[in-house]
Amino acid sequence: MPGFETLDVLGESSSGVLLRAREQRSGRLCALRIALGYDQLDPLRQQRFARESLALRELAQPNVAAIYDLGTQGPLAWVAEEFVGGVTLEELLKAKRGPLELEPALALALQLSEALVALEAADVTHLDLSPETVRITSDGEVKLCGFGLGFEGSLSERLRAGAVPVSRVDYLSPEAIEDASQLSCKADLYSMGALLYRALSGRSPFGDRELSGRLYAIVHEAPQPLIDVEGLPLQAIELVERFMERDPDDRPLAVDALAWVERAATECGVSGGQGWEREALAASLAEVKHETTKHKVGEGGLLVSLRGTDRTVELVLAPGEHFEIGRSPDAEVTLRARSVSRRHVRIVNSEQGLAAKDLGSSNGTAVNDKRVRAQRARRLKSGDMLRVGERKFEVHVTPLQDLKRETSRCQLCASELSLFDIRRERARCPVDWGASEARLRATLEERGFTVDRHLPLLGFFQRYEVLDPDGHRWRVGAAEVGQQAARELREASAPALELSHPALLAVTSLDVHRGCLVVVSDGREGLTLAEHVAQHGALNAADVVRLGVRLADALEFLIGAGFAHALVRPELVLLGETPEAACLMDVGLAAELVDAERTRRCLASKQACYEAPELQSVAASSAPTLVYALGATLSFALTGSPVAEIRRGKRFDYLPLTMIEWIPPSLAELLAQATSPDPAQRLPDLRALSNPLRTILGSDERELNTASGDTLEPFENTMSFDTEDIDPNLFRSSED
Numbered sequence: 001m002p003g004f005e006t007l008d009v010l011g012e013s014s015s016g017v018l019l020r021a022r023e024q025r026s027g028r029l030c031a032l033r034i035a036l037g038y039d040q041l042d043p044l045r046q047q048r049f050a051r052e053s054l055a056l057r058e059l060a061q062p063n064v065a066a067i068y069d070l071g072t073q074g075p076l077a078w079v080a081e082e083f084v085g086g087v088t089l090e091e092l093l094k095a096k097r098g099p100l101e102l103e104p105a106l107a108l109a110l111q112l113s114e115a116l117v118a119l120e121a122a123d124v125t126h127l128d129l130s131p132e133t134v135r136i137t138s139d140g141e142v143k144l145c146g147f148g149l150g151f152e153g154s155l156s157e158r159l160r161a162g163a164v165p166v167s168r169v170d171y172l173s174p175e176a177i178e179d180a181s182q183l184s185c186k187a188d189l190y191s192m193g194a195l196l197y198r199a200l201s202g203r204s205p206f207g208d209r210e211l212s213g214r215l216y217a218i219v220h221e222a223p224q225p226l227i228d229v230e231g232l233p234l235q236a237i238e239l240v241e242r243f244m245e246r247d248p249d250d251r252p253l254a255v256d257a258l259a260w261v262e263r264a265a266t267e268c269g270v271s272g273g274q275g276w277e278r279e280a281l282a283a284s285l286a287e288v289k290h291e292t293t294k295h296k297v298g299e300g301g302l303l304v305s306l307r308g309t310d311r312t313v314e315l316v317l318a319p320g321e322h323f324e325i326g327r328s329p330d331a332e333v334t335l336r337a338r339s340v341s342r343r344h345v346r347i348v349n350s351e352q353g354l355a356a357k358d359l360g361s362s363n364g365t366a367v368n369d370k371r372v373r374a375q376r377a378r379r380l381k382s383g384d385m386l387r388v389g390e391r392k393f394e395v396h397v398t399p400l401q402d403l404k405r406e407t408s409r410c411q412l413c414a415s416e417l418s419l420f421d422i423r424r425e426r427a428r429c430p431v432d433w434g435a436s437e438a439r440l441r442a443t444l445e446e447r448g449f450t451v452d453r454h455l456p457l458l459g460f461f462q463r464y465e466v467l468d469p470d471g472h473r474w475r476v477g478a479a480e481v482g483q484q485a486a487r488e489l490r491e492a493s494a495p496a497l498e499l500s501h502p503a504l505l506a507v508t509s510l511d512v513h514r515g516c517l518v519v520v521s522d523g524r525e526g527l528t529l530a531e532h533v534a535q536h537g538a539l540n541a542a543d544v545v546r547l548g549v550r551l552a553d554a555l556e557f558l559i560g561a562g563f564a565h566a567l568v569r570p571e572l573v574l575l576g577e578t579p580e581a582a583c584l585m586d587v588g589l590a591a592e593l594v595d596a597e598r599t600r601r602c603l604a605s606k607q608a609c610y611e612a613p614e615l616q617s618v619a620a621s622s623a624p625t626l627v628y629a630l631g632a633t634l635s636f637a638l639t640g641s642p643v644a645e646i647r648r649g650k651r652f653d654y655l656p657l658t659m660i661e662w663i664p665p666s667l668a669e670l671l672a673q674a675t676s677p678d679p680a681q682r683l684p685d686l687r688a689l690s691n692p693l694r695t696i697l698g699s700d701e702r703e704l705n706t707a708s709g710d711t712l713e714p715f716e717n718t719m720s721f722d723t724e725d726i727d728p729n730l731f732r733s734s735e736d
Contacts (some may be wrong), residue, residue, distance in 0.1 A: 001164035002073075004032055004080065020353045023068060025616035030068055030085040031145065038077035049077060051126045052124050056147060061118035063111045065145040074438050085145045087285065089195070095288040099229070103270040104284040107277035108134075109196050110240065110265060113140035116192065120254040121497035127183065129191035130171040131198065137263075142283030157557065170194055170204040174219045174246045186248040189257055189404035193243025194223075200236060201229050205244070219246070235264040269298045302349050302399040305652075306333075306386065306393035309659050310641030312652035313393070315399065317349035324359070325388055339363045339389030343501070347380070354380045354397050358615060361391040392659045439463055443516045447566075448475065456531065456571065465523065475505070477586065479518055479593075486517040489590045493519070498586030499561065502556035505574055505585045517593075521585065527575070528585075529637055530570035538640040539579070541667055545697045547579035548634045552690035554584055555626050564621045565591045568629035569610040570636050591619040608642035613651060613677050625683040630689065631674025638663065653677045656668040665695050 010031065021032040038046070049072075056067040066082040069230040089108070093100070100108070112134065119126060126133075126147060133146035172189035175183060197205045199531040205223035206214045217223075223244065226237045239260060245251045252260065265271040270280070300319040305312060313333050315323050323332035328342040335344075341361035348355050353667065357377040358365040365371070366387040367378045380386065384395040434684055439460050441451055448469050455463035461477040468474065511518040527535065527647075539547065549574070558566055572585045586594065612628035615621065632643045644653045656672035657663055670692050676682040683689050 003069075003437035005028070006032075021080070026068075028068070030080045031065075031083050032078060033146075034076055034078045036075060038072050038075055055122040055124050059118060059122050059124070061115060063115035063142050063144060064118055065143045065147070067147060073462040074435065078511060079147055081147060082143075082144060084135045084137065084145055086135050086143075088132050089134040089136060089199070089432065092136060092197065092285065092288060093131060093202070096202075096284075099285060100199045101113065102200075102231075102233070102268060103276075103280040105196065106236065106261065106265045106268065106270055107140070108136075108142060108199060109192070109261045110258070112144065112195075113261050115142070115144045116185065116188055116254040117258050119188065123185075125183055125185055126188050127170075127176070129188050129195065130168045130193060132168065134195070136281055138282065140278035140280065140285065142281065144594060168197075169214050169218075169436055170206055172218060173248070175248055176221055177215050177241075185254060186251045189243050190245075190248075190663045191215045191250050192242050192257075197226065197240050197244065198238065200232060201226055204330060204649065207328065221245070232591060233268050235267050239264050252453050300349070302354060303311075303398040304354065304398060305396040305398070307396065307652065307655055308391060308393045309657065310639055310654045312645065312654060315347075317347070317354075319349055319351075322346050322348040326359075335388060335391055337391055340391060341389070344388055345386075350377075350379070352379065354588060356380055356386060382669070390661060392652065392655060394655060419623070436480055439514075440516060443513050443518065444476065444478065447476070447511065447513060448516065450556050456528070473525070474508070475521045475523055475585075477519040477521070480516050483512065483515045486512040489517050489593055492590035493588065493593065495563070499558075499563070500553050500590045501557045503550050503583045504557075504587050505583045507588065519589065520587070524574060524583065526574070527569055527576055529573040529582075529633065532575055533570065533640050539637045540554075541638060541664055543579045544634050545667065545693050547573075547575075547637060548580055548630065549580055549690055549697065550580055550695045551584060551630055551688045551695070553635075554587075555630060556686050557689070558587065559623060560628070563588055564623070564626065565594055565619055566621070566626065567594045568626065568633050570633055573633060585661065591617070607646050608636075608653060608692060609644040609646050610636070610642060610677070613653070614679055614683075615642075617729045624679050624682050625676050627683050627686060627689055628676075630686070631671050631683075635671050635675060637673070638667075644677075666692075666695070670696070684696060688697050 001495040004019075004021040005024055006019050006021050007029075007058055009017065010020055011018040017034050019034070021030055022028070023030055026648055038049075049070075053070040056070065068080045070079045071077070087095075095592055099105070102675065112129075126144065128146050130502055133144065135143045137143065144156065171191045171194045171644040172186040173183075174189055184450065194205050206217040206221075211727065215716045226232055226240060244258070245589070251257075262271070270276070273436065302317050303314065305314050315332065317323070324343060324346050325331060325333040325335060325340075326342050326344040327335060327337065327340045341359070341363070342357045344361040345365045346357045346359055348357060355377040356365060356367060356372060358372045358374050360374045364387075367380065368385055369387070370378070374379045380395050380397065382395060382397050385390075386393045386395050414503060437454075444451060444464065444466060449464075451464050451466055453465040455465060457476075461479050464478070466474050468475050490510045490512050493507075493510055498508065501504065505524060506522045507519060508522060509518075509520040511520070532539075551568070555566060555568070558564065566584065566587050568584065573582055574585055575582050610629050610632040612625040615625045615628075637640075637642050639657070639660065641654070644651060646652075656675070657668040658665070658672050660668065670683075670689070672691050673681070674683050
């Protein structure tokens with residue numbers, strides 16, 4: 001962003017990036033938030049951003065992070081605000097592992113109320129008040145940060161884009177969910193009430209529900225009463241109830257809310273003269289810091305890896321620390337499976353070693369097929385099989401002192417990347433995307449196309465559905481690579497124009513214009529496999545088999561035509577009305593282009609992987625690597641999860657599908673063989689995959705059509721109970 005020097009990446013989301021930057025004009029540090037899609041907003045949202053920009057620049061209040069500058073640049077909108085040190089309220093609450101004491105909780109409410117009074121006077125709404133946007137400095141001063149949602153989309157749009165984490169839904173007001181056009185400063189007051197509820201009770205107002213249940217409850221229900229919190233005075237309970245009234249008209253104005261907080265603090269006997277609110281929070285921070293620094297993480301710390309069928313979980317545990325696995329979104333590891341209880345099992349780094357404690361789950365916890373008694377614990381070691389409901393994980397435990405320093409390398413050029421390199425490139429991404437897309441759209445318009453829809457990106461291709469002057473629809477992939485490179489890539493991709501197969505999306509033209517390569521393909525409508533799974537869920541087993549047969553035939557055709565460098569992954573499989581109408585996209589393009597598509601549009605720390613472990617470049621593709629890619633794509637279609645992931649440059653292969661009980665055994669075994677990380681154990685060619693798929697479809701179609709995910713059925717009593725339980729008193733916490 002012109003005028004700012006990027007120093008670090010503080011956070012990323014699908015809608016933008018948050019940077020630590022230095023304003024070059026003044027030299028002061030700032031938190032620079034850049035959001036994409038400003039040019040696609042309706043005029044009312046753009047006017048709101050312009051109005052609030054002026055008000056925020058003039059706002060000066062100690063509990064509101066100062067706004068240094070705001071602006072727009074093409075598709076980008078950005079906010080530069082005061083860089084605030086200290087910790088977020090979320091970090092403080094997690095470190096406390098329970099509620100705040102009454103005095104710091106009311107101190108927090110007092111300072112936030114003062115911030116809301118200033119915002120109300122300026123006619124500015126924050127709209128994202130949550131524990132992540134409230135920071136507390138070392139001297140106990142509260143700062144409200146994270147301004148800028150005025151130019152972002154509606155709640156439904158942000159939820160679809162993944163821009164609202166489920167845990168932050170709890171702090172949305174009812175009117176933010178029902179009618180975003182009617183928001184006022186009282187929406188922020190509701191959010192403050194929900195935040196105070198969490199601070200006083202240690203739990204979210206509606207945190208025991210899934211996303212849809214939370215949204216419904218916020219609009220139609222009151223949270224569980226705080227009267228059950230031991231020792232909490234009625235004055236504090238009344239504050240929360242008044243601030244969280246579902247009807248905005250029943251909530252007080254911010255100035256009245258401030259007076260109520262002051263009165264409650266006085267009546268509860270916690271206000272102790274000028275500055276008490278800062279002293280109370282500073283003392284709470286100091287106490288947490290003392291507790292968390294008693295042990296150095298490296299001394300007795302463990303890296304715990306749980307390798308499952310749809311993910312690999314990695315967490316670091318200092319001595320005495322734990323994490324929970326459950327169905328609740330508040331769990332550190334959330335498993336969205338019906339056989340998993342909301343709070344299912346706790347993994348603890350105890351004095352006796354790593355252990356799993358069952359939290360009274362309905363369907364049980366087992367270690368190596370030995371069930372752990374409720375509220376008891378069982379030691380864990382590398383190689384153990386942990387079963388949570390019907391989900392299975394292979395356990396790996398590594399002492400932190402045994403870990404070697406790892407370096408990251410570019411996936412294309414293999415250059416070693418420092419942490420600064422990675423952060424710098426991440427910071428550049430949003431600006432580069434926005435500027436590049438504006439140029440590509442202009443290029444397409446000059447070529448006579450009208451952009452109808454911007455499609456999800458893959459690699460460095462910007463993707464669109466376009467209309468030509470005659471009204472015909474086409475799919476277009478466009479990338480800026482420079483005039484000479486674009487010509488070379490067009491020449492290398494020319495064979496794609498000659499490929500013809502029902503399961504291949506036909507490439508109709510390859511154009512070079514102003515340094516842009518434009519790949520025009522048939523305008524067949526439909527969702528990609530990745531989009532379908534995201535919007536409608538996984539396919540049933542029978543449809544997966546049909547899809548596999550069709551794609552295997554297409555890949556065999558390609559190999560026969562001399563093309564083995566196809567990229568097969570869910571984003572490049574276009575589904576038609578039925579799996580029999582599916583087709584592969586971008587087939588026959590230059591190997592360099594396909595290789596670039598293996599990388600994401602940003603330097604992500606985690607990404608799904610559908611390529612065989614031995615594949616170094618697409619140009620080196622072979623029948624076994626295509627078998628792996630097709631098997632991995634079919635596994636995703638069946639389960640909604642990849643078979644492997646790349647995290648910080650390291651590959652994690654998940655457990656095979658044979659560990660998932662609801663998948664028909666014949667299909668699970670076949671896909672497990674197709675996706676074996678060991679080439680020697682993998683199916684040798686595509687016929688070895690497609691022929692058994694046809695056999696399965698012919699003999700087991702009824703079983704395939706009834707296959708579905710896990711159920712609420714409890715474990716059968718064939719498992720023996722564990723007889724090596726650890727003393728449960730070692731694992732008690734304030735939450736038990």
